[in-house]
Amino acid sequence: MTLIMWIAIGVVAGCIKRMVFPGRPGGFVPTLVLAVIGALIGGYIATYFTTGDLATLHPAGFGVALLGSILMLLVAAKLRI
Numbered sequence: 001m002t003l004i005m006w007i008a009i010g011v012v013a014g015c016i017k018r019m020v021f022p023g024r025p026g027g028f029v030p031t032l033v034l035a036v037i038g039a040l041i042g043g044y045i046a047t048y049f050t051t052g053d054l055a056t057l058h059p060a061g062f063g064v065a066l067l068g069s070i071l072m073l074l075v076a077a078k079l080r081i
Contacts, residue, residue: 042068
């Protein structure tokens with residue numbers, strides 16, 4: 001359940017990024033993939049340091065998943081991927 005929520009956070013962050021910056025290089029699918037990867041990494045790191053259990057929904061995991069997806073998209077934009 002938690003992994004599905006992290007993926008949903010990444011998809012939403014990717015969609016918002018494409019709406020805010022529609023003319024930037026990179027397609028819609030790569031943007032979503034990068035955002036989902038960032039959300040999964042961020043959510044896993046937050047869960048590792050807070051509860052250590054992937055089965056429980058933890059608010060810190062959602063916040064760090066969102067932060068991870070945004071950070072991944074910013075790094076990709078800076079590197080022009």
